[in-house]
Each structure stands twice: as structure tokens, then as C-alpha cells.
Amino acid sequence: MTILGLRNTWGVTGRGAALLALSGLALLLAPLVADRYLVSVLTTVLWFAYVGQAWNVMMGFSGLLSLGHALYVGLGAYASAALFIHFGIGPWAGALLAMLVAVAAGCGIGFLGFRFGVKGVHFALLTIAFAEVARVGFDHLQWLGGSGGFFLPVEAGVSDPLNLRGSPTLFYYVILALVLAALAISRLLLHSRLGYQWLAVREDAEAAEAVGVDLFHARMTAVAASSALTALGGVFQAFYFNNLFPEQVFSMGRSIEIILPAIVGGIGTLIGPILGAFILTPLGEGLTFLLEVSGLELPGLKQLFYGVALVVIVVFRPDGVWPWLASRLGLVRASGEGDER
Amino acid sequence: MSDALLTVDNLSKRFRGLKAVSNVTFTVPEGRILALIGPNGAGKTTSFNLIAGVFPPDEGTVTLKGQRLTGLKPNRVCAAGIGRTFQIVKPFGHLTVEENVVVGALARERSVETARRQARALLERLELADQAQRPARSLTLPDRKRLEVARALATRPTLLLLDEVLAGLRPTEVDRMVEVLRDLNRREGLTILMIEHVMRAVMALSDRVVVLDHGEKIADGSPADIVADPRVIESYLGAEEA
Amino acid sequence: MPIDYYLNIAASGLLTGLLYGLAALGLSVIFGVVRVVNFAHGEMMVAGMYGAVLLAGYAGLDPLLSAPIVAAVLFVCGWLLQRGVVNRFVERPEHMQFILLLGVATILVNAMLMLFGPDSRNVAVPYGFDTLELGPLLLDEVRVRAGAAAIVIAAGLFAFFRFTRTGKAIRACADSPLGARVVGLNIDGLYALTFGIGAAVVGAAGALMTLLVDARPQLAPEYTLLSFIIVIVGGLGSLPGALLGGVLIGLSETLAGFLLTPSLKSLFSYAVLILVLLLRPQGLLGKRS
Numbered sequence: 001m002t003i004l005g006l007r008n009t010w011g012v013t014g015r016g017a018a019l020l021a022l023s024g025l026a027l028l029l030a031p032l033v034a035d036r037y038l039v040s041v042l043t044t045v046l047w048f049a050y051v052g053q054a055w056n057v058m059m060g061f062s063g064l065l066s067l068g069h070a071l072y073v074g075l076g077a078y079a080s081a082a083l084f085i086h087f088g089i090g091p092w093a094g095a096l097l098a099m100l101v102a103v104a105a106g107c108g109i110g111f112l113g114f115r116f117g118v119k120g121v122h123f124a125l126l127t128i129a130f131a132e133v134a135r136v137g138f139d140h141l142q143w144l145g146g147s148g149g150f151f152l153p154v155e156a157g158v159s160d161p162l163n164l165r166g167s168p169t170l171f172y173y174v175i176l177a178l179v180l181a182a183l184a185i186s187r188l189l190l191h192s193r194l195g196y197q198w199l200a201v202r203e204d205a206e207a208a209e210a211v212g213v214d215l216f217h218a219r220m221t222a223v224a225a226s227s228a229l230t231a232l233g234g235v236f237q238a239f240y241f242n243n244l245f246p247e248q249v250f251s252m253g254r255s256i257e258i259i260l261p262a263i264v265g266g267i268g269t270l271i272g273p274i275l276g277a278f279i280l281t282p283l284g285e286g287l288t289f290l291l292e293v294s295g296l297e298l299p300g301l302k303q304l305f306y307g308v309a310l311v312v313i314v315v316f317r318p319d320g321v322w323p324w325l326a327s328r329l330g331l332v333r334a335s336g337e338g339d340e341r
Numbered sequence: 342m343s344d345a346l347l348t349v350d351n352l353s354k355r356f357r358g359l360k361a362v363s364n365v366t367f368t369v370p371e372g373r374i375l376a377l378i379g380p381n382g383a384g385k386t387t388s389f390n391l392i393a394g395v396f397p398p399d400e401g402t403v404t405l406k407g408q409r410l411t412g413l414k415p416n417r418v419c420a421a422g423i424g425r426t427f428q429i430v431k432p433f434g435h436l437t438v439e440e441n442v443v444v445g446a447l448a449r450e451r452s453v454e455t456a457r458r459q460a461r462a463l464l465e466r467l468e469l470a471d472q473a474q475r476p477a478r479s480l481t482l483p484d485r486k487r488l489e490v491a492r493a494l495a496t497r498p499t500l501l502l503l504d505e506v507l508a509g510l511r512p513t514e515v516d517r518m519v520e521v522l523r524d525l526n527r528r529e530g531l532t533i534l535m536i537e538h539v540m541r542a543v544m545a546l547s548d549r550v551v552v553l554d555h556g557e558k559i560a561d562g563s564p565a566d567i568v569a570d571p572r573v574i575e576s577y578l579g580a581e582e583a
Numbered sequence: 584m585p586i587d588y589y590l591n592i593a594a595s596g597l598l599t600g601l602l603y604g605l606a607a608l609g610l611s612v613i614f615g616v617v618r619v620v621n622f623a624h625g626e627m628m629v630a631g632m633y634g635a636v637l638l639a640g641y642a643g644l645d646p647l648l649s650a651p652i653v654a655a656v657l658f659v660c661g662w663l664l665q666r667g668v669v670n671r672f673v674e675r676p677e678h679m680q681f682i683l684l685l686g687v688a689t690i691l692v693n694a695m696l697m698l699f700g701p702d703s704r705n706v707a708v709p710y711g712f713d714t715l716e717l718g719p720l721l722l723d724e725v726r727v728r729a730g731a732a733a734i735v736i737a738a739g740l741f742a743f744f745r746f747t748r749t750g751k752a753i754r755a756c757a758d759s760p761l762g763a764r765v766v767g768l769n770i771d772g773l774y775a776l777t778f779g780i781g782a783a784v785v786g787a788a789g790a791l792m793t794l795l796v797d798a799r800p801q802l803a804p805e806y807t808l809l810s811f812i813i814v815i816v817g818g819l820g821s822l823p824g825a826l827l828g829g830v831l832i833g834l835s836e837t838l839a840g841f842l843l844t845p846s847l848k849s850l851f852s853y854a855v856l857i858l859v860l861l862l863r864p865q866g867l868l869g870k871r872s
Contacts, residue, residue: 065678067685116861120677121620125811126860129853132808136850193447193456200444203433210393210427211496212419212448252804256685263682268435300696300800307689314683315668318675 016331020271027176031169039168043240045281046175047233052261052273053182054229059259060268061190062222063202065124068131070254072102072227075134076234077244078144081152084163084239086143091164095235099228105130106227110220128252135250145244152242164239171240178236179274182229186270189225198222202268230258253303260306264313266320275322280309346371346532347423347500352391352401354384361387362556364401369500374526374533376543376564379553380577385536386428388553389504392534393425394418405500419448424498426489428505428536434478438469438488441477445495460495467491467521483514490521501525503535507542519545544568552576587719592837594720598730600833602792604826605733606806607813608740609785615820616757616777619669620677622684625806626691627782631657631789632798633699639706639793646706647732650790654783661782665775673774688807696800703797725794732791737826740784744822753777757820785810805849812856818866827868831855 012020027046031039051073058064079098083089089097109130113123139147159166164174189195197218200208209215238244248254265276284302291298317324326332345368354362362384369375377385391398394415403410410418419425424445433441439460446456446463464470467487472480477488486506493501503522507515519542525531526546537543543550543564550567552560554576560567567573610624621627634653638644644652664687672680713724744750756763756773764770796802809832814820817828832852839851859866 059678065681067681112857112861116864118860118864121681122815122860122864124678124681125815126857128808129856129860133850133853133857136847136853139846140844191453193451193453196440196444196447196453196456199436199440200433203435204431206395206415207427207431207433207492208444209415210419210425211445211492212416213444214414214416252808256689259682298697299701300693304690304693304697307686307691307693310686310689311668311683314679314686315671318679 012326012332013330015329016326019329019331024180031172036168039172041282041285043168043172043175044285045277046172046179047236047240048257048261048281049274049277050175050179050182050236051230051233051258052265052277053179053186053270054226054233055258056262056267056269056273057186057189057229058222058226060262060272061186061195061202062198062219064219064222065120066127066223066226067124067252067255067259068127068129069226069230069258070250070252071127071131071134072106072230073234073237073254073258074131074138074244074246074249075102075105076231077238077249078138078150078234079231080235081150081238081244082144084152085150090162091235091239092162095232098235099231102227102231102234103224106223107220110223114216114219128255131250131255132252135246138246138250147246150244152239154242171236175236175240178232183270183274185229190270194218194221257306260310262320264309264321266322269320269322271326272320272322275325276320279321280306283309344371345369346406347392347534348402348404349388349392350402350404352388352403353399354387354391354396355399360556362391362398362553365553365556365558366401367551367558367561369532369534370548371532372526372530373548374522374535374546376547376550377534377536377553378538378540378543378550378567379559382555383553384556385553386504387556389425389502389536392418393423393502419496419498422497422499423502424493424496424500425502426486426493426504426506428508430482430485430489432477432480432485432488432492434476436477437474438477438480439464439473441488442491442495445492448496456495460491463491463495468517483510486510487518487521490518494525498531500532500534503533503537505536505538507537507539515539515542518542522546591720591722592841593834594722595726596834596837597830598722598726598833599795599837600830601730601733601737601826602788602795602829603809603813603833604829605737605791606785606788607810607817607825607829608737608822609781609783609788610810611814611817611820611822611825612740612784613778613781614814615822616753617665617669617673617774619673619680620684620811621778621781622681622807623688623691624785624810625808626688626695626803627657627661628785628789628792628806628810629695629798629800629803630660630691631786632793632796632802633695633704634786635790635793636699636704636706636798645708646790646793647728650732650736650787653790654787657786658779658783662775662779664782665778666771669778670771670774688803692800692803695803699798699800701800703799705797706793708794729791729794733788736784736787740780741822743780749773749776809852812852815856815864815866816859818868821866821868824866824868828866 030042055066055069058066076098079101080091080094083094083097084091109127113126118126138144144150161170197213200213201215201218205215260280261276262273264279265274266272284305287302287305291301347369349365349367352362352365365388377388379385390396392403394410394413394417397412405421405423408421410421433444442460442463443456446459450456464473467490469484469487469491472484480488490506507518510518522533523546526533547564550562550564551558552567552573559576560570560573606628610621613619613621631653634656635646635649638649638652672683708725710724715722715724715727744754752768753773756768756770760770813828813832814825816831817824835851835855836848839848
């Protein structure tokens with residue numbers, strides 16, 4: 001179980017490094033061989049890998065359970081779309097403002113929660129409550145389309161990367177870059193002074209405080225980092241799908257989808273959320289495909305499958321698939337005699 | 342006698358009307374080891390928590406080298422120079438032993454590399470170096486207690502608060518820990534305030550002993566005086582009988 | 584007659600609130616004893632609603648009569664769930680329990696979606712459109728019957744915990760699991776029993792709810808959140824608090840629905856939740872830990 005510890009989140013063996021590098025290369029070259037459908041599936045996978053990593057900063061690194069992360073996705077999406085539509089500000093510049101909006105919201109919730117001592121389950125409920133408030137609120141915000149939806153103009157055949165308009169391949173590479181950037185940032189954070197303090201707070205807040213960690217500062221920075229990263233996922237979503245509905249964007253179900261990759265892959269690990277997304281989304285897509293082929297109409301089957309996956313994972317692999325797989329295949333260095341399992 | 346490093350003045354704390362600590366006053370001279378003893382429920386750990394900033398006192402002040410600590414949060418108290426251990430050990434379970442100590446060292450160190458070097462040196466010193474890469478939660482109790490001490494020392498305290506670090510150890514392990522503490526005190530001049538039940542260690546280590554009973558200080562003197570003090574004997578015997 | 588008008592609204596909000604309170608009572612019982620937050624609570628409630636729909640469709644049973652049957656079935660399901668899965672999580676970190684029950688909730692709601700489809704199913708009762716006149720009040724008969732049944736069930740639950748040996752044992756277990764183990768109580772058995780009781784209560788609340796609302800799978804997450812709001816307002820683990828919270832939320836929802844646009848009424852509940860979380864996290868009747 002040292003996998004959750006610092007060293008082994010990255011202490012890969014030669015074989016592990018080779019496998020990771022190969023996977024990276026395969027992803028880089030994928031659009032050359034993959035058809036349109038496969039590219040779109042991979043884009044979805046990578047999107048969940050990305051937001052999963054962003055969520056992991058809060059829960060995995062700092063022990064703060066957020067069940068309302070759809071809020072930050074939604075704020076990022078709506079902010080960048082509004083800037084584009086109403087003010088003609090492109091998504092790259094808009095992304096900065098979108099992140100700012102999400103960080104402001106995250107820090108607002110964090111400030112209230114931490115100053116008033118809202119902990120554990122209550123904190124999770126607080127995050128849900130704010131996401132739900134946003135959902136209902138945006139439903140009534142006519143300036144952003146209300147419940148009827150907010151749309152970005154779609155023009156076929158335009159390639160304008162500066163405004164994030166273009167082919168599916170463009171979007172694929174953008175989200176791939178985001179995933180790799182999030183991985184690098186997560187690793188950097190985890191190995192920084194702040195990262196050590198986050199982990200200490202996650203493990204035992206009282207002991208962390210006794211060795212000089214400012215709990216409020218550690219938790220607020222974690223929320224800020226996580227909400228900023230998550231908001232970028234929202235910007236991507238807005239320009240990729242070109243439509244936003246509060247009912248979907250801010251829904252409780254979306255928040256659950258965001259936490260799934262990290263839980264399945266391994267909370268608190270660097271690779272876990274990415275691996276989790278690569279397990280879950282293709283399985284979900286496969287189910288949808290099977291249903292289509294067999295002509296059955298079973299709405300909810302995909303979600304049902306996600307539910308089963310969640311239960312199976314927390315019952316049988318509570319630390320996630322990556323720690324187990326990595327030690328099974330010898331992808332990470334063994335941790336002395338410390339391995340209890 | 343050297344100057345007082347820590348001054349505890351007239352400290353009081355009530356929980357739901359119940360007096361846990363009342364009007365306790367004592368000083369810890371620089372470079373000395375002071376033991377805080379007393380029967381269970383005497384208010385020793387509460388006093389510790391008041392000094393460490395876990396909760397603020399109702400009355401009284403805590404001063405470290407002239408700096409008022411009263412009302413500061415634990416992390417500020419740590420920054421001011423007080424390191425502590427917990428009676429019920431609190432390791433960062435999923436982190437390695439080394440990482441645990443690194444977190445402590447980062448209290449005064451910006452660079453993770455430097456903090457790691459300091460952590461390794463401390464682990465050597467507390468004979469935990471061969472366990473450095475194990476997850477902290479896999480350690481045995483004596484090792485966890487030493488890890489607590491190493492982590493607290495890593496914050497480079499001028500005063501170390503030890504809450505029953507010898508409890509639950511075997512006699513040989515007690516001797517080893519006593520050696521380490523004496524060494525820290527003699528060689529580095531570290532001032533120590535310890536809560537301890539193991540009287541053998543109290544007698545061996547401490548320069549002075551403060552006795553608490555029912556939240557009040559009932560005696561304060563050299564170890565030899567304390568064991569001869571009829572009030573102390575009565576409080577302990579009384580507690581045994583009750 | 585504006586005063587009568589508001590009185591009528593308040594009375595109907597109060598009666599609906601009693602049902603909400605009954606549902607939340609189940610959540611509170613489980614949390615108070617097993618210390619696990621049942622994230623699948625609304626899903627269980629909607630399962631209870633479908634139980635009543637099926638019993639009405641195939642056996643022509645009135646929800647008031649099907650409620651005990653539904654409760655019995657859900658008791659068994661809750662008991663099995665605790666025995667089979669949740670019990671292993673009692674000692675695990677809070678977020679793991681949360682995620683586990685989130686998974687259970689996802690399974691339940693989608694299973695219902697697949698079995699019954701997304702469309703509303705209703706239960707028709709002969710008194711469905713009757714009104715009762717009580718002084719200045721004109722009350723829907725369904726609401727009065729449902730509210731009365733909720734009071735009867737809640738009273739039964741209070742009596743169970745106060746006067747029976749098993750009920751007292753469960754309370755002892757809630758106060759101190761360790762102490763209960765020391766005096767030889769079967770903790771795992773009591774936990775399973777408690778989870779079963781909680782499920783039965785929310786199942787009964789669901790069955791009764793069909794008198795007021797048509798069954799739809801989409802209601803499930805809403806009811807889960809609603810139950811959370813209620814128990815947190817009333818105080819997690821406090822049984823009278825759950826009933827009080829239910830009535831308060833029922834009242835405020837109905838009033839907000841009339842005074843503001845109906846779609847904003849849930850916003851009002853969330854605002855109440857946020858305020859209570861911040862200012863009095865132990866809830867109105869909860870004890871500060």
C-alpha cells in the first residue's frame with residue numbers, strides 16, 4: 001500500500017517507464033490510424049482522465065471529498081462560452097478568466113467550509129449543495145440561455161485553432177496535451193513542499209498542524225488548484241460540444257462521473273485517474289455499441305454498469321486498479337518489506 | 342538556575358463546566374528536562390494541548406522566550422519553536438517513514454531536498470534508517486513512538502513536548518529512548534517537557550518534576566523531593582484506592 | 584380571504600412535510616446507529632413508490648395497505664445490504680462508505696429506469712380528488728391520510744426504540760458500540776436490523792408518497808438530497824429532529840413554491856441547507872459532538 005505514498009506514485013521501474021512511454025506514443029499517433037468514431041471515444045476518455053486528475057488533487061492529495069465538481073466544469077464552460085459569445089473573447093484568453101471564476105467559487109466554498117469547520121460528509125454535502133444551487137440558478141439565467149441551453153456557433157470546415165474551432169483531431173490533441181500537462185503539474189505539486197503538506201493533512205490533520213502545517217492554507221490551495229484545473233476541462237467541453245444545458249452540465253450525475261476514474265484507477269495516485277478513464281469509458285461505449293447492435297432499448301444500462309463498477313471496485317480493490325496492476329506487472333519499484341498485501 | 346524558556350502562568354481550562362486545569366503555573370528552564378506527572382485525569386494532556394495551541398485557555402498565558410503563545414494555532418506554536426508528540430501516536434500512515442519526517446522538516450525548510458537530507462540524518466539518529474522506506478502504518482508501536490519523536494525533532498524545536506513516549510515500551514526499549522533523549526538534551530541543549538508515567542525514566546531524566554492532581558499543581562521540585570512529598574504520595578495512593 | 588389561503592398552503596405543506604420527515608427518519612436511524620450515511624436513501628424511497636404502484640396495479644391495493652408490505656420487503660433488502668456489503672465498510676474511511684452507497688444508488692435508480700421506464704406511474708385511489716373541510720381549512724383527503732399514516736408509523740418507531748428490549752439495545756449500540764460489544768450485544772446483527780428498519784421506514788414513506796406524487800426514477804436523487812437536507816436541518820441522528828426538519832422543509836417548499844416560481848423552490852431548500860451547515864452543523868435538535 002505504499003503506492004499511495006509519494007515515492008511510488010512515480011517510482012516506476014524500467015518496464016513501467018517503457019510501458020508508459022509506449023502508451024504515450026500510441027496516444028500521440030492514434031489519430032493517424034483511428035477512424036472518426038475512435039477519435040471521438042478517445043477524446044471522451046481523455047476528457048474524463050483530465051477532470052479525474054483535477055478532482056484527485058482535492059480528494060487524493062488533500063483528503064477533501066468534493067461531490068460537486070460539476071460546478072467547476074460548468075463554471076469554466078459557461079464563463080468561456082459567455083466571453084466568446086457576448087464579448088468576442090477567444091477561448092485561450094477566456095480560459096484564464098474561466099479558471100479565475102472557478103477558483104473564486106472554489107475558494108468561496110472552501111472559505112465557508114473551513115472557517116466554519118464543516119468536515120467530512122458535511123463538507124461533501126456542502127459541495128453538492130452549491131453545485132445544485134448553480135444548476136437551478138443557471139436554469140433561470142436567461143443571459144446564458146437558461147434551461148433552453150447555451151449554444152456556440154458551429155461552422156463546418158473551419159480550422160481556427162486560436163479560437164479552438166476545428167476538426168475532431170484538433171480537439172483530440174488539445175485534450176491529450178491537457179492530460180499530459182495535468183499529469184506533469186500533479187507530479188510537480190506532489191513533490192513540492194505544498195504537496196507534502198497536502199498529504200500530511202490528508203493523513204492526519206491534527207498531526208499535520210502540530211508540525212507546522214497551516215490547515216486552512218493547505219486546504220484552500222488544494223481547492224484552488226483543483227477548481228482551476230477542472231475549469232479548463234469545462235472550457236474544452238464548451239468548445240467541443242458547442243452546447244451547454246444546466247440540467248446536464250451541473251448535474252449530480254456528472255459530478256459522479258468525474259469522481260469515477262480516480263476511484264477506479266486509484267485515489268491519490270498519478271496514473272490512476274488516467275487508467276480509470278481508459279477502463280470505464282471504453283466499457284461504457286462498448287455497452288452502448290452492443291445495445292445498438294442488438295437493437296435493445298435499455299436507457300440506464302450504461303449508468304447501471306458504472307454503479308456496479310463503483311461497488312465492485314470499492315469492495316474488492318478499494319485502493320484502485322493501478323496500485324494493484326502496477327505491483328502485479330512489476331511497473332513500480334517494490335517498497336522494501338513494507339508491502340502489507 | 343538558567344533562564345526560563347517556557348513560562349506557564351495561571352493556566353485554566355474548563356470543559357462543560359468541569360475544571361480540567363485550574364491555575365497551573367510553572368516554568369521550564371532552558372536546557373533542562375522537566376517532567377509533568379500525576380494520576381490519570383490530572384490534566385496533564387490538557388495542559389499540553391493548551392501549550393501546543395490545540396485549544397485556547399480560559400485564563401492564563403503561555404510564553405516561550407518572552408513570546409506570548411496564548412491563543413496561537415498549533416502550526417504557529419510549532420513555528421515559534423515547540424515540537425510535540427501525541428499520546429496516541431498519529432503517524433501519516435500511508436506515507437513512508439522518511440516522508441513523515443520530511444513533512445516535519447518542511448516546517449522550517451523551503452527545499453524538499455534539504456528537508457529530505459535532514460530527515461535522513463534524524464532517522465539515523467533514532468535508529469529508524471533501515472525502515473525509512475516503509476509505510477509508517479506498518480511500524481511496530483516502539484518504532485512509531487520513535488517516529489513521533491523524529492518528526493517533532495525535524496521541526497527544529499527549542500522545546501520538545503513528549504506525551505508519554507515511553508508508555509507501552511519494553512524495559513530495553515525504554516532504556517534506548519531514555520538514552521536518545523538524554524543525548525539530545527546534553528549534546529544539543531534541547532529543552533524537554535515530558536508527561537510520563539514510567540517513574541524510572543522520570544527519575545533518570547528529569548531535572549525537575551511538576552505534579553498535577555485534579556487539574557491543580559500540588560508539587561514542584563527535584564525528583565528526590567517529589568517522591569518524598571507526602572501530598573504526592575497521598576494523591577497517587579488516593580487515586581489507586583478510588 | 585388571504586389568511587385562509589395561506590393557512591391552507593401551510594396545512595398542506597405541513598402534511599407533505601410529515602412524509603418527508605418520515606423518509607428522513609429512516610436516514611437518521613441508519614446514521615445514528617450504524618454511522619453510515621445512506622446515499623441510496625431516495626432510491627430506496629422510489630423503490631417503495633414502485634412497490635405501491637405494482638401492488639395497486641396487480642392487487643388493487645390502496646397505498647395505505649401496501650405500505651406495510653413494501654416496508655417488509657425493503658426491510659429484508661436493507662438487512663441484506665448491511666449484512667452483505669455495508670457491514671464491511673463500517674470501519675472504513677467515511678469517503679469510502681459514501682462512494683459505496685453512491686454506487687448502490689446508481690445501480691438502484693438505473694435498474695428502476697430499465698424496469699419501469701422514464702415515464703410517471705400513478706396510483707389511483709377512489710378518494711383521490713376528495714377534500715375534507717376542517718373549519719377554515721380545505722384539505723386534500725390524500726394528504727390527510729398520508730400525513731396521519733406517517734404520524735402513526737413515526738410513533739410506532741419511537742415506541743419501538745423507547746419500550747422494547749431490541750430498541751433499547753440498538754440505542755445502547757448507537758451510544759457506544761464498544762460498550763455494547765462489551766456487554767455481549769451482537770453488534771453486526773443490530774446494525775443489520777437497524778439498516779433494515781431504516782429501509783423499511785423509507786419504503787413505507789415511499790409507498791405513502793404515491794398518494795401525492797407519481798413515481799418516476801428521476802425523483803430518486805432529489806429525494807436523497809431532500810432527506811439529507813432534512814436530517815441536517817433537524818440534526819443528524821436525532822429522530823424528533825428529522826420529523827421537525829421534514830415539516831419545516833415541507834412548509835418552506837410549499838410556501839416558496841407559491842411565493843416564488845415553483846422551479847425555484849429547491850433553491851430555497853439548498854439555501855437552508857447551506858445556512859444550517861455553516862451556522863449550526865449539528866442541526867436544530869442535534870447534540871454538538
